[in-house]
Amino acid sequence: MPALKVEHLAKTFPLKRPLFGAAPPGARAVRPMSFQVEAGETLGVVGESGCGKSTLARMLVGLLEPTEGTIEIEGEALGSAGPAEFGKLIQYVFQDPQGSLNPRKTIRQVMEAPLRLLHGMAKPDRDRRIAEIFASVNLREEYLDRYPHEFSGGQAQRIAIARALAASPRIIVLDEPVSALDVSVQAQVLNLLADLKTRLGLTYLFITHDLAVVEAVSDRVVVLYFGAVVEIGRAERVFASPRHPYTSLLAKSAPVVGRSLAAPEQKGTELPDPLNPPPGCAFAGRCPRATDLCRAREPELKQMGEDQLAACHHPLEH
Amino acid sequence: MSAFLTLLFRNRLAAMGAGVIAAILLLVLTTPFLPLHDPDVTATADRFMRPFAEGHPLGTDHLGRDLLSRLLHGTRLSLAVGVAAALIAAVIGSSIGMVAGYFGGRTDNVVMRGVDMLMAFPYILLALAIVAALGPGLMNALIAVAAVNVPFFARNIRGVTVGLAGREFIDAARLAGMGHARIILTELLPNVLPVIVIAMSTTVGWMILETAGLSFLGLGSQPPQADLGSMLGEARSAMISHPHTSVVPGLMIFLIVMSINLLGDGVRDALDPRLRSGALSRPRATTLVRRQGDIPPATDDLLAIQDLRTEFHIGKRNYRAVGGVSLAVRPGECLGIIGESGSGKSVTALSVMGLVASPPGVISGGAVRFLGEDLIGAPYETLRQKRGDRVAYVFQDPLSTLHPLYRVGRQLAETIRSHHVLSKAEARARAIQLLNDVRIPNAERRVDDYPHEMSGGMRQRVGIAMALANEPDVIIADEPTTALDVTVQAQILCLLDDLRRERGLAIIFITHDFGVVAQLCDRVAVMYAGGIVEEGPTQVVLDTPAHPYTKRLIACVPEPGGGRRELAAIPGLPPVLDDLPPGCAFAPRCYKAEESCRKGEVPLQGPALHAVRCLFPERAH
Ligand SMILES: Nc1ncnc2c1ncn2[C@@H]1O[C@H](COP(=O)(O)OP(=O)(O)O)[C@@H](O)[C@H]1O
Ligand code: SF4
Ligand code: SF4
Ligand SMILES: [Mg+2]
Numbered sequence: 001m002p003a004l005k006v007e008h009l010a011k012t013f014p015l016k017r018p019l020f021g022a023a024p025p026g027a028r029a030v031r032p033m034s035f036q037v038e039a040g041e042t043l044g045v046v047g048e049s050g051c052g053k054s055t056l057a058r059m060l061v062g063l064l065e066p067t068e069g070t071i072e073i074e075g076e077a078l079g080s081a082g083p084a085e086f087g088k089l090i091q092y093v094f095q096d097p098q099g100s101l102n103p104r105k106t107i108r109q110v111m112e113a114p115l116r117l118l119h120g121m122a123k124p125d126r127d128r129r130i131a132e133i134f135a136s137v138n139l140r141e142e143y144l145d146r147y148p149h150e151f152s153g154g155q156a157q158r159i160a161i162a163r164a165l166a167a168s169p170r171i172i173v174l175d176e177p178v179s180a181l182d183v184s185v186q187a188q189v190l191n192l193l194a195d196l197k198t199r200l201g202l203t204y205l206f207i208t209h210d211l212a213v214v215e216a217v218s219d220r221v222v223v224l225y226f227g228a229v230v231e232i233g234r235a236e237r238v239f240a241s242p243r244h245p246y247t248s249l250l251a252k253s254a255p256v257v258g259r260s261l262a263a264p265e266q267k268g269t270e271l272p273d274p275l276n277p278p279p280g281c282a283f284a285g286r287c288p289r290a291t292d293l294c295r296a297r298e299p300e301l302k303q304m305g306e307d308q309l310a311a312c313h314h315p316l317e318h
Numbered sequence: 319m320s321a322f323l324t325l326l327f328r329n330r331l332a333a334m335g336a337g338v339i340a341a342i343l344l345l346v347l348t349t350p351f352l353p354l355h356d357p358d359v360t361a362t363a364d365r366f367m368r369p370f371a372e373g374h375p376l377g378t379d380h381l382g383r384d385l386l387s388r389l390l391h392g393t394r395l396s397l398a399v400g401v402a403a404a405l406i407a408a409v410i411g412s413s414i415g416m417v418a419g420y421f422g423g424r425t426d427n428v429v430m431r432g433v434d435m436l437m438a439f440p441y442i443l444l445a446l447a448i449v450a451a452l453g454p455g456l457m458n459a460l461i462a463v464a465a466v467n468v469p470f471f472a473r474n475i476r477g478v479t480v481g482l483a484g485r486e487f488i489d490a491a492r493l494a495g496m497g498h499a500r501i502i503l504t505e506l507l508p509n510v511l512p513v514i515v516i517a518m519s520t521t522v523g524w525m526i527l528e529t530a531g532l533s534f535l536g537l538g539s540q541p542p543q544a545d546l547g548s549m550l551g552e553a554r555s556a557m558i559s560h561p562h563t564s565v566v567p568g569l570m571i572f573l574i575v576m577s578i579n580l581l582g583d584g585v586r587d588a589l590d591p592r593l594r595s596g597a598l599s600r601p602r603a604t605t606l607v608r609r610q611g612d613i614p615p616a617t618d619d620l621l622a623i624q625d626l627r628t629e630f631h632i633g634k635r636n637y638r639a640v641g642g643v644s645l646a647v648r649p650g651e652c653l654g655i656i657g658e659s660g661s662g663k664s665v666t667a668l669s670v671m672g673l674v675a676s677p678p679g680v681i682s683g684g685a686v687r688f689l690g691e692d693l694i695g696a697p698y699e700t701l702r703q704k705r706g707d708r709v710a711y712v713f714q715d716p717l718s719t720l721h722p723l724y725r726v727g728r729q730l731a732e733t734i735r736s737h738h739v740l741s742k743a744e745a746r747a748r749a750i751q752l753l754n755d756v757r758i759p760n761a762e763r764r765v766d767d768y769p770h771e772m773s774g775g776m777r778q779r780v781g782i783a784m785a786l787a788n789e790p791d792v793i794i795a796d797e798p799t800t801a802l803d804v805t806v807q808a809q810i811l812c813l814l815d816d817l818r819r820e821r822g823l824a825i826i827f828i829t830h831d832f833g834v835v836a837q838l839c840d841r842v843a844v845m846y847a848g849g850i851v852e853e854g855p856t857q858v859v860l861d862t863p864a865h866p867y868t869k870r871l872i873a874c875v876p877e878p879g880g881g882r883r884e885l886a887a888i889p890g891l892p893p894v895l896d897d898l899p900p901g902c903a904f905a906p907r908c909y910k911a912e913e914s915c916r917k918g919e920v921p922l923q924g925p926a927l928h929a930v931r932c933l934f935p936e937r938a939h
Contacts, residue, residue: 048804048805048806049773049774049802049803050773058489061493062493063489063492063493083492083493083495084492084493084496086493087492087493087494087495091493092489092490092493094486094489094490095486099485099487100487100489100490102491102505102508102509103487104508104509105505105508113494113496114493114494117494117496118494118495152891153659154891160490163490163494166494167493182830183658183830183871183874183875184658184870184871184874184887184888185658185887185891187874187876187885187886187887187888188887190885191884191885191887194884209803209804211804211878212875212876212878213876215876215878215879215881216876216881216882216885217882218882219882235881235882236881236882239878239879240879249805250804250805251878252808253805253807253808254804254878255804255807255808255811255831255833255834255836255837256836256837256877256878257832257836257860257877258836259836259837260837261808261811261812261837261838262808262812263808263809263812
């Protein structure tokens with residue numbers, strides 16, 4: 001049984017109705033997508049800003065109601081239960097560690113909330129549990145009575161991870177958890193996350209725009225473009241031998257030591273407009289392989305080789 | 319708290335206001351115990367006695383009542399009513415504002431439309447209408463004054479709440495199982511409270527004045543009860559013949575409102591975080607320069623930073639953000655500065671054109687030379703002319719250079735026209751050309767967008783277009799692509815690379831990404847704790863890092879193609895800049911630190927092309 005199963009999940013944000021005429025169709029932030037994450041797996045989600053990563057993540061934890069589709073956690077459909085119900089099963093770690101902690105609350109108050117409200121623990125149990133969690137994320141207990149601004153980015157992110165763990169979830173959605181951190185600290189946090197996963201048997205959904213990081217931490221990777229899944233595959237294969245032209249563009253754009261600078265994309269290509277989506281493949285305007293077929297019909301996600309799926313009419317061959 | 323009070327009383331006017339209002343409060347609180355006449359007992363025989371009359375220090379009014387007694391009792395009442403009205407307005411208004419701001423959407427729309435409607439009335443009319451409906455009386459005046467001030471609080475607090483409600487800690491609270499009411503009370507309120515206090519301290523004076531106004535018109539306190547407004551009202555008919563009867567309450571109203579407002583402004587300023595970080599003076603136009611030691615002689619570089627030292631003086635602490643940095647670029651060259659956050663990259667960059675905020679920033683040594691001319695300590699006018707025209711900046715956050723209320727095309731055109739003579743139409747055409755250069759799709763249409771209508775990547779490209787607008791000789795780019803997507807980043811790096819090759823532009827590129835440095839920069843300087851620890855040709859530094867820090871840092875960066883793995887980390891944190899360890903700043907985290915590393919300052923040394931600040935540099939392999 002997969003830890004997380006998503007079917008036809010989609011989100012359209014309604015737009016303001018103009019003074020005259022019918023309401024516009026709305027901005028399609030996430031187009032119907034389906035995927036699943038096995039227990040104990042880390043699924044990486046990559047894509048550029050605005051491609052729907054955070055919208056997807058917020059739907060998964062119940063902060064945002066999907067327009068259509070279902071979310072199942074360990075075989076149970078979650079329907080439209082509020083974030084409190086979701087909270088016990090799936091938790092979230094935010095990109096900005098300082099921003100996710102209330103500046104006017106002590107770390108103890110932050111840590112107690114999920115224990116008291118989600119699990120109804122009494123004070124002695126809470127104290128014991130907090131001590132346990134703090135030990136597991138290598139934080140000192142004397143930090144508990146301090147305020148968030150007293151911590152560096154890396155420490156604050158550990159605290160945010162500790163808070164997520166306090167809910168004892170099965171799955172954690174990590175939304176760019178290390179993007180705001182320095183590389184030397186980033187590695188500390190990534191290694192901690194890996195360690196916690198094996199010890200606690202967690203399942204991760206790891207969202208990032210950093211290809212090297214996603215490859216280093218994920219089992220499988222989903223590539224999103226314009227609100228839709230364009231490719232899924234094993235982490236070590238997806239960027240090494242991408243089938244979708246967009247994945248290939250991403251891989252070639254990442255700055256890498258030892259590769260000379262080259263704009264992998266021609267100038268003058270057009271990004272799709274979310275309010276006025278193009279018919280057919282959303283990537284056609286930027287794609288060197290685009291044909292009339294691409295501009296007319298939207299490609300579907302198809303199996304391409306073992307463990308790899310891509311949504312493209314003319315996939316790359318390797 | 320004590321820091322807050324020190325800050326507050328450093329503002330003389332606020333201190334004076336606090337003194338006056340404290341004296342008044344003391345007086346009215348002790349009023350019942352003072353040996354005063356009964357304020358309401360009339361003695362027609364003694365009417366209109368002048369001040370300093372026997373037994374009546376302030377004289378008497380038209381009914382022979384003691385003015386001092388009436389003044390103190392009246393002040394007591396006026397203050398009580400004003401403060402009560404302020405409290406009621408604050409509680410109701412803030413609740414409305416918080417609910418509207420937190421829930422947003424339809425709730426917000428409906429509530430705020432209602433508030434707008436209330437605000438559309440001139441408020442004295444509204445207050446009059448309310449009192450007319452309820453009938454005259456002090457209680458009703460209080461209600462009216464509170465009611466007309468509710469919208470003010472509702473609007474202000476809503477504005478603050480909207481900003482807070484979108485913050486991640488609110489989402490985190492929902493996931494921790496909190497309901498809406500609990501979130502509003504325990505997550506939002508503590509953050510909004512300072513704003514409510516500020517709003518109250520700046521309005522309570524006016525509310526006292528408004529209550530007095532209603533009483534003056536006979537709609538507030540009813541005879542014989544005295545408040546300041548009714549005292550003024552009753553004295554109206556004798557204003558010419560016996561001016562003291564109106565001067566006494568008038569002066570008191572003036573003192574109260576003035577002192578409260580001065581204090582309120584002081585509180586607002588003291589709570590302002592911008593002031594808290596520095597002294598209570600306005601930021602200067604250029605960074606303060608207090609140079610010690612010799613000024614290094616000129617070189618023939620295009621831009622040379624020489625032994626630059628920049629410090630931040632905060633309270634008693636002295637943070638050495640930049641401790642003796644020397645760098646230089648020639649035309650067409652790209653120099654990378656790499657390091658972790660807080661290592662002093664940005665402060666180095668900002669010091670070049672005197673852009674470090676002062677206070678608390680001080681340039682305490684060294685020189686920055688553009689074509690041999692020392693820019694440090696240069697007059698503001700010289701720097702202003704060179705900013706943008708000869709040396710331009712691109713910042714990580716483009717919003718710091720874009721004005722939110724003007725269309726980007728207009729801002730670009732103005733930047734061009736501030737240094738060059740061009741017609742409006744030509745400037746606009748050039749603006750479109752620049753937007754095309756930085757690859758903004760549909761530039762003809764986008765030129766009329768406001769900054770907030772663009773995505774982050776798009777805004778950053780506008781920021782680069784602004785920097786390019788006057789074809790500068792040097793661009794200092796401070797993490798310009800850090801917030802951008804890789805595909806956009808690749809294009810912008812190519813753009814910068816083309817520019818320097820075609821136009822001989824020199825670039826100082828600040829980043830924390832080794833991949834970017836490797837692809838763009840000819841030379842690279844690695845910074846740690848305010849100093850350069852290694853400098854050399856990019857290829858050499860990346861292939862054979864000589865400083866242990868550089869080597870460990872490179873190892874931390876995951877490379878694509880490596881598959882799943884454990885990543886290298888550097889234990890510990892960078893040192894605090896006001897308490898740097900003696901000797902090598904990296905010693906507490908260095909795996910090969912020796913006793914000698916912790917002794918004297920370690921010099922930057924080695925062959926001219928590849929210098930390193932380490933006693934035991936790594937060997938080339
Ligand atoms: N306006 C300021 N007031 C006080 N300290 C500052 C200010 N700006 C920067 N600093 C301090 O100077 C040091 C260097 O910062 P910075 O140059 O921004 O680092 P980097 O750009 O390498 O991340 C940091 O310790 C920072 O806290
Ligand atoms: S479907 Fe066509 S346009 Fe879309 S990515 Fe594939 S080849 Fe390119
Ligand atoms: S000087 Fe000593 S402590 Fe500093 S980096 Fe070199 S070996 Fe390490
Ligand atoms: Mg910086």
